[in-house]
């Protein structure tokens with residue numbers, strides 16, 4: 001049953017104090033407030049597979065979006081943000097909520113509000129303040145963390161009984177409000193993540209398989225500093241890839257050598273071996289569809305192999321799979337960029353077992369796997385060869401971090 005609770009100490013108190021102060025400033029006092037948080041994530045392997053119903057392998061990270069909120073007695077949502085880049089937003093809950101301008105942060109709140117309203121009927125709204133420390137448009141899924149936090153606030157405020165799986169499916173569907181034909185990875189891991197673990201996630205139906213991350217494996221996340229907002233320019237490429245994957249599958253299934261009962265990518269990889277699929281693909285498809293399908297099916301196989309490698313504490317194999325995944329995303333899926341390639345090369349040259357872009361690509365972050373003794377050399381090389389001489393907003397720690405496998409979204413127990 002949802003939601004689990006996390007003690008207040010888990011939540012950094014200076015941030016909570018700032019949230020409370022903002023809440024009081026805008027809404028008078030903080031009586032009756034509650035706090036929810038939802039983490040961002042890093043996907044270790046398995047990108048551009050979720051929307052085809054194929055597996056992914058992410059972990060939730062220590063960065064999150066939090067909302068301190070109080071129930072209202074009407075259907076209005078009023079949310080402020082501690083980050084002055086994000087102006088206050090308000091709207092009325094309903095089944096058809098008109099969007100703000102494209103790219104506006106308020107659309108993620110609206111996405112959550114509309115999805116919960118459609119599934120659970122008439123709802124009461126909230127007053128609240130949002131505070132986030134997930135870097136925005138970086139491939140760490142700040143957008144889904146916000147959607148999940150807002151959805152969870154409404155679930156808690158309205159005392160809705162649901163499970164985290166149901167909520168993940170609902171909010172993944174709901175986030176399509178913003179315009180990208182996304183899969184369900186980000187909402188599922190933001191809700192289902194656990195400390196010290198990564199998860200293989202399968203879809204239709206949603207299934208999460210816990211996988212302990214060996215204690216001396218460290219995943220370094222490095223931002224390319226190239227923004228790839230899914231509400232903006234990256235959306236067209238993303239949606240084009242989802243379309244190409246559908247076209248590639250249709251053309252593949254038309255080939256006489258393909259058994260008739262296959263109706264999707266999951267059935268395809270479950271019925272034919274990778275070798276059989278690739279042999280037919282070169283006959284049935286031309287580029288770019290051949291490349292798109294090749295990435296999709298080989299990436300699904302890498303997810304299975306990578307999870308097995310993590311379970312047997314084999315970072316060499318896991319790292320090689322990450323690097324193969326990057327090459328496939330770069331060469332077959334055409335979603336890398338020179339900056340992401342550079343981050344991968346620097347990480348590999350300075351001792352990482354493997355590295356790849358993470359998330360949708362076209363900017364955002366790379367992730368590199370290191371064992372304890374290579375963490376410092378890899379961080380130092382990235383600082384020196386990538387970040388020195390480049391300009392970025394805020395502290396370097398916001399752009400270059402060792403990701404900690406963290407707990408999923410929760411209601412935080414507050415002291416009265």
Ligand code: NG1
Pocket residue numbers: 046047048049050051138139140141142143144175180182183184185186230358359360361
């Ligand atoms: P990013 O752009 O990293 O948040 C997106 C999709 C995922 C998945 C990855 C690629 C959103 C919210 N999520 O993630 O569902 O398809 O790209 O693997 O856009």
